[in-house]
Amino acid sequence: MLPILVICLMISSARSCTLPNPLNETIELQNLVGSWYTQFTLAGPPANSYSCWKNVVTQEGEDYQIVSSAIDLCGTWKTVTAELILIPNSSNVLRVPDLNDRRFEINVLGLVTNKRVIYGNCLPPDDTPAYYIKTSQPSPDEQEIERIKSELEELGLNLDDFTKHCNNPNDYDHSTFHPQHILLSTKDHLCCASDH
16 A cells, blocks of 8 residues: 555646545555545435534544544535545554445545645546645745745646645635645645644
């Protein structure tokens, strides 16, 4: 599984990086903390129900919990796009469980780990590539910006190709903004990453 992540880092910016679907095995990755941007199908409450599913915990175990955020699911079977936040409960080894559950289908479009830059897709998922960048502070100083530029250059990218947005929830319809977020956009597509 680890070689796949390496390939993801080196993949051309013209293509998206998709992990195996479904994840039919338990894998262990050091320091796998962050967000899986996914699209999956869930059976919600009846259409005439007064309640809807929000922030659904889809899987939970001794060493992990996976929480879906930004979900507003009402009615019958429906495909939704959401962010799955993987949180280690104890050690820095996160054991990703078998997500091949009959209640939903998961298509992993990208992920954010302890690595500073990882290739992924914007939300909603489309063919537009984007890079998720984690910063050490809400508004990076010049020194950190230069370091980010250097990391992007190693991937053949230029920070000038992105527009920087810091901590403005109005820029994107997202319910889980955090002071450590930094938003980068490619043209009119915004993407987010966070330190959890």
